[in-house]
Amino acid sequence: MAPDDWEDWLRLMATDGVGPTTARRLLAAFGPPAAIFAQRANTLAEVVGAVTAARLLGTPDGWEDLRARTREWLADPNHHLLALGDEAYPPALLTTPDPPPLLHVVGDPVALAAPRALAIVGSRNPTPQGADNARAFARALAGEGVCIVSGLAAGIDAAAHEGALDAGGQTVAVVGTGVDRVYPARHRALAHRIAHAGSVVSEYLLGTPPLPAHFPRRNRIIAGLSQGTLVVEAALGSGSLITAELATQMGREVFAIPGSIHSPQSRGCHALIRQGAKLVETAAHIHEELAGVWAQAPKSVPPPPAAMTGEAQDDPVLVALGYDPTPFDVLQARCGWDTARLQAHLLTLELDGRVQRLPGGRLQRLASA
Missing domain, CATH: 3.40.50.450 (Rossmann fold)
Structure with a gap:
């Protein structure tokens, strides 16, 4: 998580009516929380309904106190916030059907x-x-x-x-x-x-x-x-x-x-x-x-190669995915990546608007990618 991003993640999860499922739907549709809050109300309403859209563009109850408390809490080097897509986010949770968007961690x-x-x-x-x-x-x-x-x-x-x-x-x-x-x-x-x-x-x-x-x-x-x-x-x-x-x-x-x-x-x-x-x-x-x-089990999950941060056409996962709906196991066989590494990178591609998940666990590359 970039140093300035934690407030947006915190505000997203503090919004009434936004739980893990709704948060992931918003993240998949618009990208990181800052991009979610930059949307118009009618655009958000298409994804989460008018009531939640209005709440997202407002201020959560007790927001100032929560933000101040969390900032003070983060001043301790033993305290951490991990968001979906962070390199330090636990890879095992990425393979589960309901990963929490934001984790508070005390310790290592x-x-x-x-x-x-x-x-x-x-x-x-x-x-x-x-x-x-x-x-x-x-x-x-x-x-x-x-x-x-x-x-x-x-x-x-x-x-x-x-x-x-x-x-x-x-x-x-x-x-x-x-x-x-x-x-x-x-x-x-x-x-x-x-x-x-x-x-x-x-x-x-x-x-x-x-x-x-x-x-x-x-x-x-x-x-x-x-x-x-x-x-x-x-x-x-x-x-x-x-x-x-x-x-x-x-x-x-x-x-x-x-x-x-x-x-x-x-x-x-x-x-x-x-x-x-x-x-x-x-x-x-x-x-x-x-x-x-x-x-x-790998000792650690390696970060994606540097080429993945460049143009979409250089991304080996997008190349392997093509444009047809593809089951996860087929994509994994094409890439040769372990499950945790592939799931982590797919999440990044979803947040970037390059890939969407379809019913039945299939994946599809978006035309813009």
Whole structure:
């Protein structure tokens, strides 16, 4: 993100009625936020309707306070804003169907792009054995260089973060509040430790309170940052099963630890196993399942070649795309690029108005490109 761009991104996401889906629709139609705000009301209304168009051209409620608070927050070198299209934006999220347009990060943003990452989630009220299992799995995996991703919640989440920290490893907490707030409050010290060993991240604006609807939403980020999700203990209908379902939809592996048939906290895991989740008893079982994925993971996602910033005809992705609607896998075969790199560059082309996505996951080069 250019130094002067963050206010436009913040204003976009602070506008009432603009969530991730609407923001991406606007970005695809008009380009970066500054270009969105330069449009006429009737032009915006064609994409988002008259009410949202009027809100976009007005001032969001509490805007001056939010802008001042965010500017002060960004003065800390340990605080970062990452927007879609930024080179530092986590490449794994670009392959998900609902990437957040703007992320607030406390800590090292590089942790969000860990080439080997596992989500560990579960009950907020685990059994003592469940908490011990979460801590032990996280400790073993983090000690071997795997980044542990969880949600800073009470119970299994906290145990997973603690296990990773005990091993001197890397861990990421995805929270359902603004990153300037810690929920539950008793995890404040844990959040500070996580920020020093990885990062705390949120799509929500500073000051956002812990509203119930935010936590299921943040689960897609937990699943999206990871190549697999381990459910340690979960009752039927718990939020952990939402994370597992989202991981399945994203094509990620799902693992579950079995427990007693008499324990309510085991029923969610048993349901996942019946649905095809991998039963695991040791960290080695996860390594066996993800070895191929982790072996292929790049150490980092290389930036696009310099030629891509020049004329459209020099862009190898546009050349490979041609002008006919093309499925992603066909384009990838033509380019020979890995998924994260290609998705990141396609997003840039969308924001530049050179490519559009069609129903069925197909892509088409626009005539102007």
